[in-house]
Amino acid sequence: MTDNARLEAADQLFKTPCRFMLSVADLVQLPPPDKNEVAFLGRSNVGKSSLLNALFSRRDIAKTSSTPGRTQQLNYFDFLGKIYLVDLPGYGYAKAPVKEVERWQKVLRMYLRGRPNLRRVFLLIDSRIGLKASDEEMMKELDTNAVPYQIVLTKTDKVSALECTKTAESIERALEKHPAAHVTVLKTSSEKKTGLSEVRAEIVDFCE
Ligand SMILES: Nc1nc2c(ncn2[C@@H]2O[C@H](COP(=O)(O)OP(=O)(O)OP(=O)(O)O)[C@@H](O)[C@H]2O)c(=O)[nH]1
Ligand SMILES: [Mg+2]
Structure with missing residues (x-):
């Protein structure tokens, strides 16, 4: 399949909406790991x-x-x-009571350590900010637990194309030291709807 055909096929599949299943506040509520799973992580x-x-x-x-x-x-x-798609809570600063934040951070860490069907984590990075210390820490943790992850730049509508390319290249260089990281950084804007086909195509690869 050519690259274009791959992206078009993925766009076609994503015309079918996904279905909300459940919100998990505690690991005992996780659905059985009977399908591949892809999760969205980031600050x-x-x-x-x-x-x-x-x-x-x-x-x-x-x-x-x-x-x-x-x-x-x-x-x-x-x-x-x-396939299961999982929208995760963020890490780093949160405008919520400390105890609550601690509770969901613990659940998040435990989840990332022990989910056998987790095929890929999309680790989202704001294209205006780049990698922060908390992202580097998370990447190390994913490496340690051998969780495959891929960096996705977000909000690229807020930076110039040149700035975005520079940020992506500098992250790609940093990824050489991270064994569990996918080598390619994806660039997206949810606002301008760009770079979405590439993310869709990555997900479709895990649908079989
Ligand atoms: N300009 C721009 N703003 C965006 C884009 N994506 C998200 N935002 C804005 O960023 C803010 C946060 O978006 P969310 O999708 O709620 O972020 P989140 O990572 O799920 O946040 P938490 O659930 O709090 O961890 C919102 O105000 C969005 O409108 C984008 O591509 N471009
Ligand atoms: Mg959110």
């Missing part, structure tokens, strides 16, 4: 929920907000009965 407010919505050309699949810490549980979506 609070980076655009995880927005990206999930944009992939399906919808605004209301996952709840978004300008207040960091909007997503406080692991939100499960079933796509085509073939």
Whole structure:
């Protein structure tokens, strides 16, 4: 299949909406690991929920907000009965009570350590900011636990094309030291709907 055909086929599949399944606040509530799973991870407010919505050309699949810490549980979506998509709570600063934040951070870490069907984590990075210390820490943790992950730049509508390319290249260089990282950095804007086909195509690879 040519690259274009791969992207078009993925766009076609994503015309079918995903179905909200459940919100998980505690690991005992996780669905059985009977399907491949792909998760959206990143600092609070980076655009995880927005990206999930944009992939399906919808605004209301996952709840978004300008207040960091909007997503406080692991939100499960079933796509085509073939794969679970998981909108995760953010890490880093969150506008929520400390105890609450500690609780969901613990659940998040435990989830990332021991989910056998987790095939890929999309680690979202704000293209205006680049990698922060908390992202580097998370990458090390994913490496240690051998969780395959891929960096996705978000909000690229807020930077110039040149700046975006420079950020992507500098991250790609940093990734050489991270064994669990996918070598390619994807560039997206949920606002302008760019780079979405590439993310869709990566997900489709896990639908079989
Ligand atoms: N300009 C621009 N803004 C975006 C984009 N994606 C998300 N945003 C904005 O960024 C803010 C946070 O978006 P969310 O999708 O809620 O972020 P999140 O990572 O799910 O945040 P938490 O659930 O709080 O961790 C919202 O105000 C979005 O409108 C984008 O591609 N471009
Ligand atoms: Mg969210």
